[in-house]
Amino acid sequence: MKKEMAYDIQGNSYPVADYNDDYDGEKFGFWIFLLTEMMMFGVLFLLFAINFYRHSELFGISSGNLNVWLGGVNTVILLLSTYTMGLASLMMRQGKVRVSAYLVGTTVVMAILFLSIKAFEWSVDIHHGIYPGSSILDAKDKGEILFFGLYFVMTGLHGLHVIVGIALMSWVLLLIRSGGVRPEHTIVMKNVTLYWDFVHLIWIILFPIFYMIGV
Amino acid sequence: MPSFYHETKTVFGTHKNPILQWIFTVDHKRIALLYMGVMFTLFFLAVSAAVTMRAELFFPGPQFLKPHTYNELFTFHGVTMIFLFIVPGIPAALGNFILPLMLGARDLSFPRLNLLSWWLYVIGVATAYSALMSGHGFADTGWTFYAPYSLRTDSHVLPTLIAAFILGISSILTGINFVVTIHRLRAPGMGFFKMPLFVWGLYSTAWIQVLATPVIGITLLLVILERTLNIGIFDPTKGGDPILYEHLFWIYSHPAVYLMILPGFGIVSEVLTTFTRRTIFGYHAIAISSASIAGIGYLVWGHHMLTSGISDMARIIFSLLTFLVAVPTGVKIFDWMATLYKGSIILATPMLWILGSIVNFTIGGLTGLTLAAIGADIHLHDTYFVVAHFHYTILGGVMFMFIGGLHYWYPKITGKIYDEVRGRIAFGLMFMGFNMLWFPMFIAGFLGNPRRYFDYLPTFTIYHQMAGVGAVLVASGLLTILYNFARGLKEGKEAGPNPWNATTLEWHISSPPPLENFSKIPYVDFDPYEYEHGEPVVHFDENFRRVV
Ligand code: HEM
Ligand SMILES: [Cu+2]
Numbered sequence: 046m047k048k049e050m051a052y053d054i055q056g057n058s059y060p061v062a063d064y065n066d067d068y069d070g071e072k073f074g075f076w077i078f079l080l081t082e083m084m085m086f087g088v089l090f091l092l093f094a095i096n097f098y099r100h101s102e103l104f105g106i107s108s109g110n111l112n113v114w115l116g117g118v119n120t121v122i123l124l125l126s127t128y129t130m131g132l133a134s135l136m137m138r139q140g141k142v143r144v145s146a147y148l149v150g151t152t153v154v155m156a157i158l159f160l161s162i163k164a165f166e167w168s169v170d171i172h173h174g175i176y177p178g179s180s181i182l183d184a185k186d187k188g189e190i191l192f193f194g195l196y197f198v199m200t201g202l203h204g205l206h207v208i209v210g211i212a213l214m215s216w217v218l219l220l221i222r223s224g225g226v227r228p229e230h231t232i233v234m235k236n237v238t239l240y241w242d243f244v245h246l247i248w249i250i251l252f253p254i255f256y257m258i259g260v
Numbered sequence: 261m262p263s264f265y266h267e268t269k270t271v272f273g274t275h276k277n278p279i280l281q282w283i284f285t286v287d288h289k290r291i292a293l294l295y296m297g298v299m300f301t302l303f304f305l306a307v308s309a310a311v312t313m314r315a316e317l318f319f320p321g322p323q324f325l326k327p328h329t330y331n332e333l334f335t336f337h338g339v340t341m342i343f344l345f346i347v348p349g350i351p352a353a354l355g356n357f358i359l360p361l362m363l364g365a366r367d368l369s370f371p372r373l374n375l376l377s378w379w380l381y382v383i384g385v386a387t388a389y390s391a392l393m394s395g396h397g398f399a400d401t402g403w404t405f406y407a408p409y410s411l412r413t414d415s416h417v418l419p420t421l422i423a424a425f426i427l428g429i430s431s432i433l434t435g436i437n438f439v440v441t442i443h444r445l446r447a448p449g450m451g452f453f454k455m456p457l458f459v460w461g462l463y464s465t466a467w468i469q470v471l472a473t474p475v476i477g478i479t480l481l482l483v484i485l486e487r488t489l490n491i492g493i494f495d496p497t498k499g500g501d502p503i504l505y506e507h508l509f510w511i512y513s514h515p516a517v518y519l520m521i522l523p524g525f526g527i528v529s530e531v532l533t534t535f536t537r538r539t540i541f542g543y544h545a546i547a548i549s550s551a552s553i554a555g556i557g558y559l560v561w562g563h564h565m566l567t568s569g570i571s572d573m574a575r576i577i578f579s580l581l582t583f584l585v586a587v588p589t590g591v592k593i594f595d596w597m598a599t600l601y602k603g604s605i606i607l608a609t610p611m612l613w614i615l616g617s618i619v620n621f622t623i624g625g626l627t628g629l630t631l632a633a634i635g636a637d638i639h640l641h642d643t644y645f646v647v648a649h650f651h652y653t654i655l656g657g658v659m660f661m662f663i664g665g666l667h668y669w670y671p672k673i674t675g676k677i678y679d680e681v682r683g684r685i686a687f688g689l690m691f692m693g694f695n696m697l698w699f700p701m702f703i704a705g706f707l708g709n710p711r712r713y714f715d716y717l718p719t720f721t722i723y724h725q726m727a728g729v730g731a732v733l734v735a736s737g738l739l740t741i742l743y744n745f746a747r748g749l750k751e752g753k754e755a756g757p758n759p760w761n762a763t764t765l766e767w768h769i770s771s772p773p774p775l776e777n778f779s780k781i782p783y784v785d786f787d788p789y790e791y792e793h794g795e796p797v798v799h800f801d802e803n804f805r806r807v808v
Contacts, residue, residue, distance in 0.1 A: 051448040051783040054806050059448035061781045070369050070444040077436045077470055084474035088508060092493060095504065178490030187492075187499025194491035194498075198482070 068232055075236040079243050086247055089199050093254060096191045103188025108259030110175070111196075112166060116256040119162050120248065126155035127245045130214075134238040137221075140228045146221050149214055152241070156211050163204055167197075196255055203251060206244045213237045263675070263772040264289045271372055286371035287775060291378050292357035293673075298382060299345055299353060306340035307735060309333050314697075314731040317724045320716055330714035331400035332415070336392075338403030343424050344385055346658060347516060350523035351469075352381070352434055354665050355462045357673060359438065361766035362456045364447025364784060366776040369440040373433055380430035388423035391416035402712060404513075407494035407505040411486050418487060421480045428477040435469030438462055447765070450784035453544065456764045457788070460547045461526025464554040468519045472558070476512035479505065506568055510561035518557040520654060521621075522550055524661030525592060528614050531668050532596055534762040535611040536603025537794040539787065542595035549588035556585045563632050567641045575634050582632035589625060593618065604794055608760075609683035613664030616691045620656025624649055627702065642712075645705025648698045656694055663690075663741065670745065671759045675771045676752030678744050686740035693733025700726045763789050763796045768804075780804040 050058040062070070097104050133148035170193075174181030177194050217237050220226040226234045270284035282290060313333050316325045325333070356374070360367055368374050391398050396416040401409055410417055442463050446455065455463075483505070485491050492498030494505045525546075533540050540546065562570060562578030570578075596618060605611070627649040631637050640646065671677055700723035705711075709720045716724065758767040765784070769777060782804040790797040799807050 049781065051781045052805055053449065053783040053785055054808065059783055061448060062444050064365065064367055064369055064371075064445055067369065067444055070440050073443060074370065074436050074440040077439055078432075081432050081436075081470055081474045084471055085478045088475050088478045092504065095501075096493075100499070177485075177492070183490075183498070190492045190498045191500065194493055194500075197489075198485060198491060198493075 071232045072235065075239060079239065082243060086199075086202075089195070089202070090250065090254075093195050093199070096188075096195065097254075097258075100188030100191060103186055104192050105259045107189045107192035107196075108255060108257070111256050111259070112169075113256045113260060115162055115166050116252055119159050120252045122155050122159050122162075123245045123248050126152045126159070127242050129155070130238050130241045134231065134234055137226065137228055137231050137234055142221060142228065146218060149218055149221070153211055153214050153218075156207055156214070160204060160207055160211075163200065163207075167200075199251060200255070203244070203247055206247070210237075210241050210244050213240065261770055261774050263770070264775050265772060267775050269371075269775070271375060284375065286367070286375050288356050288360055288367050288371065288374060289673075289773065291374050292353055292355075294378050295348060295352040295356060295381070298385065299348060302340050302344045302385065304738075306337050306345065307738065309337040309340070311731050311735055313337065314724075314728045316714060317716070318728045320718045320721055320724075322715065325714060327714045328397075328400060331402075331712070332398040334712060335400055335402055335420075336398050339388065339399070339420060339424075341654075342403050342516075343427050344388065346520045346654060347427070347431060348381060348434070349520060349658070350527070350662055350665065351438065351462055351465055352377070354527070354662070354669060355438065355458075355465075355523060356434075358669060358766055359441065359459060359462055360445070361672075361769070361773065361777055362459050362764050363442065363445055364450065364765050364778060364782050365441065365445035366778060366781075368437050369444055370437050373437055377430045377433045377437070380426055380433070384423045384427035384430060387419050387426060391419040394419075404509060405480070405483060406509075407483065407486070407500075407502040408496060410483055411495055418484060421484050421487075425477055425480050425484070428473045428480075431469050432473045432477075435466040435473070438466035439470065442466070447781050447784045453547065454784060454787060455547075456526075457529035457540065457543070457546055457550075458523070458526035460550050461523040461529075464550040465519050465522045468515045468522075468554050468557070472512045472515040472519070475508060476516075479508040479512070503565070503568055503570070506565050507561070510564045511558075514561040514564065515554070515557045517650075517653070518553055520658050522553065524617070524658045524665075525550065527661045527665040527668070528592075528596060528617065530762075530764065531610045531614045531664055532599050533789040533791075534668070534760050535606045535608055535614075536599055537606070537761070537791050538599065538603045539789040539791060540595070541598035541601075542591070543787070543789075545591050546595050549591045552588045553585060556581065556588070560585055563637070566634055566637045579632050579634050583629065586625065586629055593622060609678075609680060609687060610664045610668035612684060612687045612691075613660050613667060616687065617657050617660035617664060620652055620660060620694065624652030624654075624657055627652065640705060642710055643705035644701040644709045644711055647711045648701035648705060651698045651701075656698070660690075666745075668760070669766075670748065671755030672766055672771045672773070674749055674752070675755050676748050677755050677759060678748035678752055682740060682744040682747075686737050686744060688737075689733050689740060690737030693730045693735075693737055695730070697727050697730030697734055700724075700730075758796075761794075761796060763791065763798065768800050778804060782806070 049061040049063065051061050052058055129148045130152045133145045133152065136145040136148060170176065175193055176182065177197055182190055182193055214237060217226060217234050220233060264287055268281050268285045268287050268290055270281060271286055272284060275281050275284065282294065285291060313330065316323050316330060394416055396414065398415065399417040399420045400413060400415045401417060405417065405421065442459060482491065482493055486494055493500045494502050496502060529540055529546060560578060560582045562574055563582045566575050566579070627645070631640055631646060631649060667678065667683060704720050704723040707720070709716050755771045757770050765782065768782070780803050782800055783806070786798050801807050
């Protein structure tokens with residue numbers, strides 16, 4: 046299709062942006078969306094920082110109760126998964142559609158693995174009576190109540206983002222099949238990749254502040 | 261040419277059923293009207309609640325409301341007015357309609373996202389009002405949901421909180437849509453400093469929506485989790501900190517007041533230039549001051565907490581920053597005054613509303629500075645002085661600007677002209693009524709009448725009775741406007757493309773506009789408000805090429 050033009054008095058022509066197909070606009074919009082996500086998590090990090098400052102010692106002790114090995118394995122899994130997702134995006138642009146689809150699939154599998162490990166960790170905590178509002182936790186010191194309150198809220202919200210990520214990547218897989226994502230039209234995939242990078246970045250902060258301050 | 265009322269596009273292609281054509285439309289103009297319909301219905305509900313409160317307050321002592329019902333009423337009134345009405349407000353209703361027209365664009369960048377925003381808005385409204393239907397009654401916390409009371413009360417706060425969260429998402433999506441549209445879809449040649457000032461207002465607002473709304477979103481989510489799962493973050497019995505809640509709440513809610521006013525300021529600039537027939541004085545200063553109000557506005561939230569036990573140092577800093585934010589606002593007011601000076605002022609209805617809004621807003625703004633002074637605030641905090649202050653800025657300011665804008669763009673939206681005489685009568689009723697309603701409350705508050713009480717000492721009777729009469733005048737003014745607009749649809753004269761002799765791009769296309777606004781996109785190498793001898797300078801031929 047010919048690009049639409051606007052004309053000035055002298056008759057010079059200038060290209061008009063097409064709102065139905067605006068790659069830069071869609072990418073820019075998604076970046077702003079990620080900014081809002083960052084503000085949201087930012088508040089939680091702020092709350093963590095304030096409470097950590099007030100109860101440093103108890104936060105350290107509580108952190109010792111978390112399994113740093115499971116957390117570490119999860120960190121590695123997420124790290125690898127952003128790599129496969131990024132690679133998938135790259136392959137798509139180079140026209141290797143099948144490889145790209147496999148890589149997205151691999152990312153989904155790793156995301157599910159991450160969630161399973163996380164679920165296991167939570168269930169162990171809950172089994173020990175450590176969950177918000179439990180009588181065992183409420184009997185502990187205030188610093189510990191706050192630590193675990195924040196722990197469940199923040200990892201929970203992050204987990205929710207992982208679930209959304211899985212849904213989005215599955216959608217990308219469907220789009221690849223239907224041709225909605227193809228080498229010349231990658232914007233959806235590009236944005237999902239960005240999103241997944243973001244989810245992983247949040248975890249990179251969550252891991253040290255919850256698991257490592259007690260080591 | 262068929263207008264957007266005759267043809268439309270929906271997310272699912274075409275529909276025969278006109279209702280489906282409306283509720284699934286992706287046309288920014290129709291979505292704007294959808295917003296307006298719901299928003300103003302809610303506005304009138306909230307006004308009814310307010311008039312009920314004023315009736316209860318007409319005499320001292322209990323009349324016909326229980327104290328608890330009064331608490332629910334002011335919460336209902338506040339929540340509806342703030343979260344459901346004035347926050348989506350001018351951007352979602354007028355901005356949605358006018359922004360693409362002013363930019364020379366065919367729609368927003370993401371039309372389907374725009375529809376999603378509206379649907380989320382409707383879901384939010386339904387969620388908020390579901391609390392009315394259930395046994396516990398509406399929330400009684402005030403619109404601020406302060407912890408720890410909001411954690412303990414057994415009234416129905418949860419639906420209201422969830423609603424505010426959903427509405428936040430809706431607002432964020434609109435913000436993203438506007439920012440991207442303004443960056444990407446300006447007509448070729450239109451640099452940022454060739455945009456109309458209403459667009460500048462919407463642009464600053466959109467950034468506030470994007471950057472501040474997530475803060476309230478997560479904060480309210482935490483209150484929700486606190487109530488359902490007992491997390492403890494704001495609960496002092498578990499080591500949590502209710503003052504932190506106040507901080508987080510106002511980190512959003514203070515910028516939110518600029519989010520309400522900045523588009524209103526934009527309307528002021530549009531209407532003033534049109535009805536003085538001259539270019540705006542200090543275009544750059546006004547544009548930049550919008551952005552700097554948005555920026556500094558982020559750092560002043562602590563002025564709501566001067567009596568909450570924050571440190572003296574923090575109080576001094578917040579007080580100082582609040583004084584600073586008045587500077588760009590003052591710059592605007594003086595620019596507007598300078599625009600009026602020696603202009604050929606035409607006192608048409610939109611202009612009356614705008615001039616009225618400047619008067620009211622100046623009073624509201626200056627009393628805001630009174631409250632920002634630490635010593636004065638300790639005396640005035642939580643009195644009717646505060647309530648009068650923010651009604652002067654929001655009702656007397658933003659709402660007057662909004663109504664002025666509705667009159668100004670009414671011909672563009674409907675293609676008809678309303679009755680000028682009725683328009684002026686409505687303004688007179690409301691301007692008088694409004695000042696009668698809220699000015700006495702400055703005095704009552706100054707003398708110590710606290711806010712959020714269903715009763716008062718007999719010495720304050722006279723002030724409350726004046727306010728009561730004022731409220732009736734305001735309500736009748738509002739009904740007059742409604743009547744005028746409705747009659748205008750039926751018997752108004754045809755407006756034609758440019759009834760006011762205005763200059764911005766929306767006045768170069770037919771009223772009401774066709775489906776995709778511009779058949780050809782114009783090239784914009786001129787300033788937004790170019791007049792010569794009281795006539796617009798720029799004209800286009802039918803292909804949107806400039807004619808000289
Ligand atoms: C139309 C005429 C209006 C009248 C008669 C009115 C009247 C009132 C009254 C009587 C109160 C309760 C004062 C108290 O007991 O402390 C109140 C509170 C409030 N009003 Fe209005 N109001 C009007 C318009 C508006 C508008 C347009 C807005 C904002 C868009 C607004 C926002 C609020 C808020 C936020 C509160 C505080 C609620 C709280 O304390 O939680 N009002 N108003
Ligand atoms: Cu404030």
